[in-house]
Amino acid sequence: GENVEQHPSTLSVQEGDSAVIKCTYSDSASNYFPWYKQELGKRPQLIIDIRSNVGEKKDQRIAVTLNKTAKHFSLHITETQPEDSAVYFCAATNFGNEKLTFGTGTRLTIIP
Amino acid sequence: NAGVTQTPKFQVLKTGQSMTLQCAQDMNHNSMYWYRQDPGMGLRLIYYSASEGTTDKGEVPNGYNVSRLNKREFSLRLESAAPSQTSVYFCASRGGGPDTQYFGPGTRLTVL
Numbered sequence: 001g002e003n004v005e006q007h008p009s010t011l012s013v014q015e016g017d018s019a020v021i022k023c024t025y026s027d028s029a030s031n032y033f034p035w036y037k038q039e040l041g042k043r044p045q046l047i048i049d050i051r052s053n054v055g056e057k058k059d060q061r062i063a064v065t066l067n068k069t070a071k072h073f074s075l076h077i078t079e080t081q082p083e084d085s086a087v088y089f090c091a092a093t094n095f096g097n098e099k100l101t102f103g104t105g106t107r108l109t110i111i112p
Numbered sequence: 113n114a115g116v117t118q119t120p121k122f123q124v125l126k127t128g129q130s131m132t133l134q135c136a137q138d139m140n141h142n143s144m145y146w147y148r149q150d151p152g153m154g155l156r157l158i159y160y161s162a163s164e165g166t167t168d169k170g171e172v173p174n175g176y177n178v179s180r181l182n183k184r185e186f187s188l189r190l191e192s193a194a195p196s197q198t199s200v201y202f203c204a205s206r207g208g209g210p211d212t213q214y215f216g217p218g219t220r221l222t223v224l
Contacts, residue, residue: 009152032211043202043215044155089154093211098143098162099170100213104154 002027004092006103013080014111021106023090024072030092033073034100035064038087047088048075077108085110114138116216118203124222125193133188133219135203143206144186145170145213146178148199155202161186193223 003026013019025033031052036044050057050064050073057064061080066073073092077084090103116137125131137144146158157170161180175197177189186205190197203216 034212043217045215046212049212095211098160098168098206099157100211102155104152 002030002092002101004090004101004103006090006106008106009104010107010109012109012111015080015082017080019077019080019084019108021075021088021090021108022072023074023092023103024070025092025101026071027092027094028068028071029094031094032092033064033066034091035075036089036091036102038089038105040086044089080110082110082112084108116203116205116214118201118216118219120219121217122220124224125190126224127194129193130189130191131193132190133201133203133221134185135187135216136185137203137205137214137216138184139205139207139214140183141205141207141214142183144180145204145206146176146186146188147202147204148172148197149202149218150199158188158201193221195223197221198223 006023034049037047038044048059048064050066061078063076087105087107089105091100093100119134142163145160147155156172158176159178161167164183167178179187201219204213206213
């Protein structure tokens, strides 16, 4: 089955700086890669996703890049703000697979 | 449109007691999921249901049972609770197409 590794487990950045979280996956058949944000005491919520037919996707201050050859994908947050502080989870699956495989999460702290 | 709802929000059980966690979705999704979330371990799949009338084991099914009551509702039952089942439980649902899972608000369960 799929295995997803996520690094780092914790990350602290100064407000206004950029943050990068990286994930690797094992199953070359995976073709859908969502990222979830979980604020303290709240539910995970989808913030961005990417399919394997594109290499990069942006949505305002967040972007995701995908390298299918190396089997890794990354979340980039620019101009970080205090409200970006949360736990971020990456995940991987392929279309038609009922299950998502999640990484173990990254706790991002933005330092004012 | 409430999305995915869960009851109860909090529960304290004694070892050996039983209880059922309820989940409902109003998005007409076919697939529903139960996860548990423990510190440092991300989201682990307990059971899932790809459609009404079907259920399948996930990564950590031992000690749990599920029922897909109808298309809207998917319940998780602990027959004899153990302290190792202390966790936050999330229900999720997924429609077809983009494979995004939507999470409920969670149930925080403590087993003494």
